[in-house]
Amino acid sequence: MSDRDSKSDIRSGRLTAEAYARNFADAHPPLAPNQALIESDRCYFCHDAPCIQACPTQIDIPSFIRKIATGNVKGAAHDILKQNIMGAVCARVCPTEVLCEGACVRNDQEHKPVAIGALQRHATDWLFDRRIQLFERGPETGRRIAVVGGGPAGLSCAHRLSMLGHSVTVFEARDKLGGLNEYGVAAYKVTGLIAQREVEYLLEIGGIENRLRQRLGRDIVLSRLRQDYDAVFLGIGLGGVNALGVDEPPAGVFDAIAYIEKLRQSRDLSQMPVGHGVVVIGGGMTAIDIASQVKRLGAEDVTIVYRRGPQSMGASHKEQAWAQTSGVRIKHWARPLRLLARDGVLTAVEFEQTRLDSQGRLAGGGDKFIVAADMVFKAIGQMLIKDALDGNADVLEMKSGRIAVDAERRTSIPGVWAGGDCVAGGQDLTVVAVEDGKRAALSIDRHLRAVSKTEARHG
Amino acid sequence: MADLRCNFVGIHSPNPFWLASAPPTDKAYNVNRAFEAGWGGVVWKTLGEDPPIVNVSGPRYGALLGTARNLVGFNNIELITDRMLDDNLREIRQVKRDWPDRALAVSLMVPCEEQAWKRILPMVEDTGADGIELNFGCPHGMSERGMGSAVGQVPEYVEMVTRWCKEHTHLPVIVKLTPNVTNILQPARAALRGGADAVSLVNTISSIMGVDLDLMSPSPSVDGKGAHGGYCGPAIKPIALRMVGEIARDRESAGMSISGIGGISTWRDAAEFMALGAHNVQVCTAAMVYGFKVVEDMIDGLNNWMDEKGHRTLSAFVGKAVPNFVDWEHLNLNYTVKAHIDQDLCIKCGRCYIACEDTSHQSIRNEKDGQRHFEVIDEECVGCNLCVNVCPVENCITLKELAIGSIDPRTGRAVQGYGSWSTHPNNPTPQAEKGKPVAGLLK
Numbered sequence: 088m089s090d091r092d093s094k095s096d097i098r099s100g101r102l103t104a105e106a107y108a109r110n111f112a113d114a115h116p117p118l119a120p121n122q123a124l125i126e127s128d129r130c131y132f133c134h135d136a137p138c139i140q141a142c143p144t145q146i147d148i149p150s151f152i153r154k155i156a157t158g159n160v161k162g163a164a165h166d167i168l169k170q171n172i173m174g175a176v177c178a179r180v181c182p183t184e185v186l187c188e189g190a191c192v193r194n195d196q197e198h199k200p201v202a203i204g205a206l207q208r209h210a211t212d213w214l215f216d217r218r219i220q221l222f223e224r225g226p227e228t229g230r231r232i233a234v235v236g237g238g239p240a241g242l243s244c245a246h247r248l249s250m251l252g253h254s255v256t257v258f259e260a261r262d263k264l265g266g267l268n269e270y271g272v273a274a275y276k277v278t279g280l281i282a283q284r285e286v287e288y289l290l291e292i293g294g295i296e297n298r299l300r301q302r303l304g305r306d307i308v309l310s311r312l313r314q315d316y317d318a319v320f321l322g323i324g325l326g327g328v329n330a331l332g333v334d335e336p337p338a339g340v341f342d343a344i345a346y347i348e349k350l351r352q353s354r355d356l357s358q359m360p361v362g363h364g365v366v367v368i369g370g371g372m373t374a375i376d377i378a379s380q381v382k383r384l385g386a387e388d389v390t391i392v393y394r395r396g397p398q399s400m401g402a403s404h405k406e407q408a409w410a411q412t413s414g415v416r417i418k419h420w421a422r423p424l425r426l427l428a429r430d431g432v433l434t435a436v437e438f439e440q441t442r443l444d445s446q447g448r449l450a451g452g453g454d455k456f457i458v459a460a461d462m463v464f465k466a467i468g469q470m471l472i473k474d475a476l477d478g479n480a481d482v483l484e485m486k487s488g489r490i491a492v493d494a495e496r497r498t499s500i501p502g503v504w505a506g507g508d509c510v511a512g513g514q515d516l517t518v519v520a521v522e523d524g525k526r527a528a529l530s531i532d533r534h535l536r537a538v539s540k541t542e543a544r545h546g
Numbered sequence: 547m548a549d550l551r552c553n554f555v556g557i558h559s560p561n562p563f564w565l566a567s568a569p570p571t572d573k574a575y576n577v578n579r580a581f582e583a584g585w586g587g588v589v590w591k592t593l594g595e596d597p598p599i600v601n602v603s604g605p606r607y608g609a610l611l612g613t614a615r616n617l618v619g620f621n622n623i624e625l626i627t628d629r630m631l632d633d634n635l636r637e638i639r640q641v642k643r644d645w646p647d648r649a650l651a652v653s654l655m656v657p658c659e660e661q662a663w664k665r666i667l668p669m670v671e672d673t674g675a676d677g678i679e680l681n682f683g684c685p686h687g688m689s690e691r692g693m694g695s696a697v698g699q700v701p702e703y704v705e706m707v708t709r710w711c712k713e714h715t716h717l718p719v720i721v722k723l724t725p726n727v728t729n730i731l732q733p734a735r736a737a738l739r740g741g742a743d744a745v746s747l748v749n750t751i752s753s754i755m756g757v758d759l760d761l762m763s764p765s766p767s768v769d770g771k772g773a774h775g776g777y778c779g780p781a782i783k784p785i786a787l788r789m790v791g792e793i794a795r796d797r798e799s800a801g802m803s804i805s806g807i808g809g810i811s812t813w814r815d816a817a818e819f820m821a822l823g824a825h826n827v828q829v830c831t832a833a834m835v836y837g838f839k840v841v842e843d844m845i846d847g848l849n850n851w852m853d854e855k856g857h858r859t860l861s862a863f864v865g866k867a868v869p870n871f872v873d874w875e876h877l878n879l880n881y882t883v884k885a886h887i888d889q890d891l892c893i894k895c896g897r898c899y900i901a902c903e904d905t906s907h908q909s910i911r912n913e914k915d916g917q918r919h920f921e922v923i924d925e926e927c928v929g930c931n932l933c934v935n936v937c938p939v940e941n942c943i944t945l946k947e948l949a950i951g952s953i954d955p956r957t958g959r960a961v962q963g964y965g966s967w968s969t970h971p972n973n974p975t976p977q978a979e980k981g982k983p984v985a986g987l988l989k
Contacts, residue, residue, distance in 0.1 A: 125614040134895070134900035135900075135918075192893040192894055193893070196938070
């Protein structure tokens with residue numbers, strides 16, 4: 088049952104079947120109908136509500152909550168999905184504590200915001216359970232758009248384009264659509280195949296053709312897409328993983344993103360091998376997700392080590408608390424010096440403590456300490472693999488290592504839009520990617536209609 | 547400790563909290579439990595002639611609920627007791643014997659014939675009960691048979707039946723009034739003329755609780771049909787208070803004993819009714835929603851409030867608010883207030899702003915230095931109180947009075963002393979004020 092390594096203690100099947108099921112059940116179970124009613128009654132229906140301003144997709148939150156309260160759940164779901172077609176997954180994965188719920192005026196009154204995320208889930212689950220389709224394709228425009236990347240940005244863009252009557256081809260490098268919703272988010276946040284249900288719901292609108300296993304730079308090139316389509320949207324995410332900056336022995340060092348992807352696609356969690364002692368290096372959502380999940384897979388000691396303090400972590404306070412509740416230890420103000428190995432197999436990681444120097448810069452040189460580990464995960468951020476964008480005549484303007492876009496998500500190349508994690512200035516959030524895709528689609532539509540008018544005048 | 551003992555038309559009870567004639571007082575079992583819980587008295591559920599009436603076996607109650615299922619209003623289509631008269635009389639006799647210190651009045655409803663009343667009154671008197679209450683209020687089921695509110699709506703009948711009762715029993719007679727009239731003073735004065743010792747009010751209000759949109763039937767629906775019922779509960783308290791106040795301040799009926807009824811759920815509600823002229827109160831819905839235990843806080847809360855205010859007995863505050871219940875024309879039109887938002891308490895929900903902006907006087911600004919900020923514009927504020935009412939934070943918005951002589955920024959004029967519509971120059975028929983404002987719905 089296990090593929091135990093002879094020297095390290097990385098193995099699968101550490102837990103009973105019941106324990107796996109319990110550890111990966113819905114992290115935040117849905118509200119019962121009566122709970123949803125009670126919670127909806129807490130919303131003050133604020134004027135010019137701060138929660139709306141805090142939502143990257145500008146969902147009219149007081150309106151949808153009021154609709155739940157009046158029993159118009161279908162209307163509530165429409166309010167959500169017309170702004171954010173991936174509202175069902177966003178309800179589960181959004182860091183609401185720093186977005187809508189962080190802005191709720193109830194925080195000022197009683198330190199307890201309205202559970203907006205849970206209510207959004209209530210409304211969208213209601214809709215999906217009844218298989219009610221709220222959207223229909225607009226009148227055919229005859230325009231064709233290539234969307235590269237079938238993640239939240241690309242799918243949001245494709246759906247909005249179809250609503251506007253355009254025909255879309257989605258090119259996706261992997262076997263399934265969904266992007267990080269399908270391959271990246273922690274399993275206990277998106278239980279019950281919700282990511283795929285959402286993709287199916289979105290595709291039901293029609294006018295969206297899927298081309299799977301089509302990787303940019305390998306199977307398709309940007310210059311050709313520009314020739315073949317009226318517009319191109321790039322939602323290619325971040326494919327590369329930053330390096331640790333220490334010597335990396337072959338056995339025991341893993342990429343958190345790749346591991347989570349494997350875990351998400353696993354049909355049997357008892358087949359996922361984990362170590363006895365696990366060290367996670369990083370401070371973002373990926374660090375929290377990998378640490379919590381590895382702990383829940385049965386690792387004995389899991390430690391996140393982050394080079395700065397808790398306020399600087401990309402993961403919110405609530406996410407950090409979640410990891411700690413899961414049994415993960417978070418060690419702040421330390422960075423890895425070297426990986427200790429015996430016979431080529433990892434045994435521990437040596438760290439040095441960090442601090443801010445008098446100029447406020449991060450400085451090492453503090454006390455050293457060792458954390459025993461047979462498994463180390465890198466969760467120190469991802470980068471855009473630019474190779475995919477090279478190799479053709481078109482050169483995209485970049486900014487901070489990502490694609491530069493304007494407010495409408497136009498790139499430096501005419502006819503090419505981009506959004507999601509691959510563009511500069513984003514927050515690496517699903518909800519932001521959805522907004523990027525939506526805005527790009529509206530911009531593409533305006534552009535194409537303007538072109539049509541010009542052509543009509545001159546033709 | 548204040549003295550909560552209550553003497554209502556000669557009927558003594560340890561506190562002023564009685565259970566109204568209703569399902570909770572239908573039989574000895576319930577009444578015993580109520581007395582164990584501490585209720586000061588009960589009005590036994592209305593007795594009628596044999597054979598007893600028959601109740602529906604479908605739903606008898608309907609509720610108006612808030613979103614979180616908090617009960618705001620309640621109605622019923624239950625009739626008077628559906629038990630044999632002898633059973634009720636036997637239990638009443640036993641209960642009164644077991645609880646001599648508690649008040650036990652008996653509600654009655656028989657046809658509008660003197661003989662019917664003459665028959666039943668001695669039987670009730672024989673049980674040892676403390677008094678009778680004439681059910682002239684029930685608006686459903688019985689009224690269609692010429693009883694209940696059908697009597698209560700005709701002052702001449704009220705007077706006539708009251709007189710019969712006074713003739714045929716020595717017990718104190720309380721006349722229970724229906725609110726389903728245009729002027730509550732008419733039946734109240736009629737009761738007084740008939741010799742009633744007291745009135746109790748209000749009985750329930752004719753109502754349809756809602757419509758079942760699937761069945762297309764009024765609710766509660768009995769096999770697809772709905773009848774109007776009697777509405778009660780917290781939602782009717784303002785209506786009941788006003789009617790109690792009208793009787794208390796009326797020159798003709800002033801001084802008459804009043805038992806206040808209508809949505810009383812807390813000690814504070816009770817204190818309000820009593821301040822507006824009720825000498826005791828009757829409760830039903832609150833007990834039906836929460837059980838008899840609610841009386842504990844009614845007693846305890848009233849006691850603590852009386853201690854805090856220095857009221858040693860109930861009579862110290864009964865009717866104290868009556869002189870201040872005046873007609874609109876006697877309100878001081880020169881009294882000027884401005885809303886004020888406490889910025890430390892404000893949670894910036896913006897409800898005051900949108901309410902004022904959309905539906906009132908555009909007197910609240912929603913921004914300051916580019917920031918979300920809510921502040922009253924004194925130059926526009928008419929002091930209407932809407933913002934206070936919609937604000938979700940208690941005491942965040944308050945009305946501040948402008949002192950006499952200070953300048954009202956809205957009008958640019960100095961605030962004057964008392965001046966009402968009666969003497970206002972715009973009043974086409976001005977009347978000289980004669981001393982203090984006086985009451986009176988019927989002049």
